[in-house]
Amino acid sequence: MHKNDNLTDDFIKKVKSLGKQNALNYLLSLKEIDNLIVDNRESYWDERKPIDTLKVKKFISEIEGIFLNEKDDFLKERYLYLLIKSSASIKDYKNVI
Numbered sequence: 001m002h003k004n005d006n007l008t009d010d011f012i013k014k015v016k017s018l019g020k021q022n023a024l025n026y027l028l029s030l031k032e033i034d035n036l037i038v039d040n041r042e043s044y045w046d047e048r049k050p051i052d053t054l055k056v057k058k059f060i061s062e063i064e065g066i067f068l069n070e071k072d073d074f075l076k077e078r079y080l081y082l083l084i085k086s087s088a089s090i091k092d093y094k095n096v097i
Helices: 005-017 021-037 053-069 073-089
Strands: none
Touching (some): 005 021, 021 073, 053 073
16 A cells, blocks of 8 residues: 555545545546556565556546546646656657657
8 A cells, every 4th residue: 555545545535525526537547547657666675566558558548538528627637647647657658749
């Protein structure tokens, strides 16, 4: 478990309680991609796990659809950031530009 997971989960619960479904969906997407690409080693000396590029590509495909249909400009910008971050994590630089 990452040290910030409890804080993140509490924040997600708070957003959910406010009925902000679009913001909640974004936060859940952010958490999903972070679980796929962020280095969560317990120790610097532990071997780093490789990124599952197939899962990241599937995530990118899903987020592209959400991005195209999102009406809120702020959330649309955040989804674009997720697309850039996800593509860069698998060295798909043509989609980063």
